[in-house]
Amino acid sequence: MSTPSPANDRPKIRLRDVRKSFGSKVVLDGIDLDVGKAESLVVIGGSGSGKSVLLKCILGLLDPDSGVIEIDGQNVVGLPRAEREAFMHKFGMLFQGGALFDSLPVWENVAFGLIQGEGMDRVKAREVALTKLAQVGLGEDVSRLSPAELSGGMQKRVSLARAIATEPEIIFFDEPTTGLDPIMADVINDLIVKCVRELGATAMSITHDMASARKIADRVAMLYHGRIIWEGPVGDIDASGNDHVDQFIHGRAEGPIEMAIRRE
Secondary structure (H helix, E strand, C coil), X not given: CCCCCCHHHCCXXXXXXXXXXXXXXXEEEEEEEEECCCCEEEEECXXXXXXXXXXXXXXXXXXXXXXXXXXXXXXXXXXXXXXXXHHXXXXXXXXXXXXXXXXXXXXXXXXXXXXXXXXXXXXHHHHHHXXXXXXXXXXXXXXXXXXXXXCHHHHHHHHHHHHHCCCCCEEEEECCCCCCCHHHHHHXXXXXXXXXXXXXXXXXXEECCHHXXXXXXXXXXXXXXXXXXXXXXXXXXXXXXXXXXXXXXXXXXXXXXXXXXXXX
């Protein structure tokens, strides 16, 4: 039997042989993946490659059919609800569409987890929200607005402020630059890097935006047909030696990915 690794060497997130199918459609086909403490991992892949399902399995929004998902060394698959909720306090999340509550002003959106999840006093929660908004470049005047009054880029900033409001140990980013122009996307990428570093958090992002992946990743993994087909430091991706990766990162129509689509 192998000796367990010391806690300091243990990945923050560890997946082994994670599988998930919907009927006859196999979405995750034996995923092995580690995310180190304070590391930023970006999972790339095309639409329908299983990126969102992977994230939902780690978050506990979906149960994998089999396999192990460890957070800080504890398998969270099949945990009772109360124990699972305790783990959820470790997480922050920036959703693809922002997922802001239209009925709440900006500051209450940012403070939602503090008030509802941690029972923080509203006055104190508002102070924290204003601090987090300032970290993403938004002032107190914005805090009183409704989400509908904000541009797409400002909504993303508010969503990022909400994701970091509880000072989570792990932050998930679901297509963080979707719907943004290239300049605003780069602003959001810079803010993600800044906020994650300031928190010392572990970050896991899913995206098909290679400019974003190159900016925010320490390491990249590519998901294709339910499997991780390549992973390595972001600086190595242009010399991956993998034809699928090479086609994807350069956005070429011709290549093995196109051939697979044609066969379907």
